Amino acid sequence: MKNLAGAAGEPPPIIFREVTAAYGAEPVLDSFSLEVLPGEILTVIGHSGCGKTTSLKLINGLARAQSGSVTVFGQEVGALGPKQLIALRRRIGYVIQGVGLFPHLTVWKNITYVLDLLREEREQSRQKALSLLGLVGLEPELLRRFPRELSGGQRQRVGLARALAFSPRLLLMDEPFGAVDGITRAQLQRLLLGLHRDLRPTIYFITHDIGEALALGDRVLVMRRGRIEQLGPPAEIRERPASDYVRQLTDTIIYKK
Amino acid sequence: MLDLAREVWRLYTVRTDFFLSLLGQHLYLSAVSIAIAFFLGGAVGVACARNQAVKAVSMAVVNFLYTIPSIAFFGVLIAFTGIGDTTAIIVLSAYALLPMVRNTCTGISNIDPDVMEAAAGMGTPPLALLWRIQLPLALPMILTGLRNMSVMVVATAGIAAFVGAGGLGVAIWRGITTYNLAMAVAGSLLIAFLALSIDFLLGIWEKKFTQRWSS
Ligand SMILES: Nc1ncnc2c1ncn2[C@@H]1O[C@H](COP(=O)(O)OP(=O)(O)OP(=O)(O)O)[C@@H](O)[C@H]1O
Ligand SMILES: [Mg+2]
Numbered sequence: 001m002k003n004l005a006g007a008a009g010e011p012p013p014i015i016f017r018e019v020t021a022a023y024g025a026e027p028v029l030d031s032f033s034l035e036v037l038p039g040e041i042l043t044v045i046g047h048s049g050c051g052k053t054t055s056l057k058l059i060n061g062l063a064r065a066q067s068g069s070v071t072v073f074g075q076e077v078g079a080l081g082p083k084q085l086i087a088l089r090r091r092i093g094y095v096i097q098g099v100g101l102f103p104h105l106t107v108w109k110n111i112t113y114v115l116d117l118l119r120e121e122r123e124q125s126r127q128k129a130l131s132l133l134g135l136v137g138l139e140p141e142l143l144r145r146f147p148r149e150l151s152g153g154q155r156q157r158v159g160l161a162r163a164l165a166f167s168p169r170l171l172l173m174d175e176p177f178g179a180v181d182g183i184t185r186a187q188l189q190r191l192l193l194g195l196h197r198d199l200r201p202t203i204y205f206i207t208h209d210i211g212e213a214l215a216l217g218d219r220v221l222v223m224r225r226g227r228i229e230q231l232g233p234p235a236e237i238r239e240r241p242a243s244d245y246v247r248q249l250t251d252t253i254i255y256k257k
Numbered sequence: 258m259l260d261l262a263r264e265v266w267r268l269y270t271v272r273t274d275f276f277l278s279l280l281g282q283h284l285y286l287s288a289v290s291i292a293i294a295f296f297l298g299g300a301v302g303v304a305c306a307r308n309q310a311v312k313a314v315s316m317a318v319v320n321f322l323y324t325i326p327s328i329a330f331f332g333v334l335i336a337f338t339g340i341g342d343t344t345a346i347i348v349l350s351a352y353a354l355l356p357m358v359r360n361t362c363t364g365i366s367n368i369d370p371d372v373m374e375a376a377a378g379m380g381t382p383p384l385a386l387l388w389r390i391q392l393p394l395a396l397p398m399i400l401t402g403l404r405n406m407s408v409m410v411v412a413t414a415g416i417a418a419f420v421g422a423g424g425l426g427v428a429i430w431r432g433i434t435t436y437n438l439a440m441a442v443a444g445s446l447l448i449a450f451l452a453l454s455i456d457f458l459l460g461i462w463e464k465k466f467t468q469r470w471s472s
Pocket of ligand 2: 052053054097174
C-alpha cells in the first residue's frame with residue numbers, strides 16, 4: 001500500500017455523508033458516504049452514467065444534494081451562500097470533462113484566469129503563467145496562442161496549468177486525459193504523479209480507464225449505479241475484488257496485455 | 258438614361274452643400290437610432306439569455322415592432338410625438354431592436370456549456386461572467402447583428418423625411434413632389450452608397466475582432 005501522505009491530524013478535505021442526488025425521479029447518487037484523505041489521489045471509476053461527474057459537482061456546488069451533506073474544507077457546501085460558494089470554488093482547482101478552455105483568451109489569460117479575477121498585477125501574472133507552462137511541460141512560445149491553435153494534448157496540459165494556477169490544496173479532475181493518444185496520456189499521467197509528489201494536493205480524479213485508475217490512485221473508488229461498489233488501494237481492488245462487477249473491470253486490463 | 262446620370266452628377270456638383278448637409282443629418286439620425294438599439298437591444302438580449310419567460314415576452318414584442326409597416330408606424334407615432342427627429346428616431350430604433358436582441362441572446366445561449374461550466378466552477382461572479390466570458394464570446398454574433406441592423410437603419414432612415422425629419426429622404430421627397438426624377442435618384446444613390454459603406458466598414462471591424470480565436 002502506498003503511503004497516504006498528509007500531515008497527521010489534518011481533517012479530510014472532502015466528506016460525503018449519506019448523500020442522495022437526483023435530476024429526475026431516479027437517484028443518481030444513493031446514500032453515498034465517503035471521506036477523501038488529505039494529500040491522496042482518489043481515482044473514481046465506473047460505467048458511463050453511474051454518477052461520477054455528479055459526485056464531483058457536489059464538491060464544488062455545481063450540483064446540489066437532495067439529502068445528506070457534503071463538507072469541503074470544513075464547510076457544508078449545500079449551506080453556503082453565493083459569495084461563499086465563489087470563494088470556495090476559487091480554492092479548488094477544476095479540470096472539467098472536455099477541458100473547457102476559454103476560446104477567446106490566450107493560453108496566458110486562460111492559465112491566469114482566476115488570478116485575473118483577483119486582479120493580480122500584469123508582470124506577476126505573466127511570470128506565473130510562464131512557470132506554470134514549464135510545470136506542465138509546454139514551451140513559453142505557446143503563451144500567446146489561442147486554444148484552437150493547440151493540439152488536444154496541449155489543451156489538456158493548459159487545462160491542468162489553469163487548475164494549478166492558484167496552488168490549490170484540492171484538485172477536481174473529470175476525465176482530464178480523455179481524448180488523447182496512449183503515449184500522450186502516459187506522459188500526462190507521469191506529469192500528474194510528479195506534480196502530486198512535489199505539491200501534495202488532494203486530487204479527486206475521475207476516469208473511464210481502469211488502468212489509469214489503478215496506476216494513479218492511492219485509493220480507487222469503484223462506483224456502480226450511484227453507489228460505492230468498492231473503495232481501497234489499487235492492490236486490494238486487483239487482488240480482492242468485492243464483487244463480480246469489480247472483477248470484470250480489472251479483468252479488462254488482463255485481456256489487454 | 259445617360260441624361261439622367263449626367264443630371265444627377267450635375268446636382269451633386271452644383272448643390273454639394275445641400276447634399277452634404279442632408280448626409281450629415283442622415284448620419285445623425287441613423288447613429289442615434291443605432292446607438293439606442295445597440296444598448297437597449299443588447300441589454301434585453303442579455304436578459305433573454307438568462308430567463309426563458311423574459312425571452313418569450315421580449316421576442317414577441319420586438320418581432321411585433323419589426324412587422325409594423327413603416328408608414329403605419331410613423332403615422333401612429335406622429336399623433337403622440339409629433340413631426341420631426343424624435344418620431345423618426347423612435348421608429349428607426351424600434352425596427353433595429355429585433356436583430357440586436359435576437360443576436361445577443363443567441364450568441365450568449367450558444368456558448369459551449371463546457372466553457373460556462375469551467376467559468377462557474379472556477380468561481381466567476383455573475384458580473385465578471387458577463388464581461389469576461391459571455392459578452393466576448395457572443396461578440397461575433399453581436400457584431401453581425403450590429404451590422405445588419407445598421408444597414409437597415411440607414412436604408413429605412415430615407416423615409417424619415419416623410420415625418421419631417423431631415424436626412425437624404427428630403428431629396429427623394431422633394432424629387433417626387435416636384436417631378437424632379439434626378440433629385441430623387443441623387444438622394445437614393447447616396448443612401449445606397451452609405452448603407453454599403455457601413456456594411457463594408459463594420460464587416461472589416463467584425464473580422465478584426467474575432468478572426469484569431471473563432472474558427
Ligand atoms: N444536468 C443533468 N440533467 C439531467 N440528468 C443529468 C444531468 N447530468 C447528469 N444527468 C444524468 O445523471 C446520471 C449520472 O450522470 P453523471 O454525469 O454523473 O455520470 P458519469 O458517471 O460522469 O458518466 P460519464 O462517465 O459518461 O461522464 C446520468 O444518467 C445522466 O444522464
Ligand atoms: Mg462524467
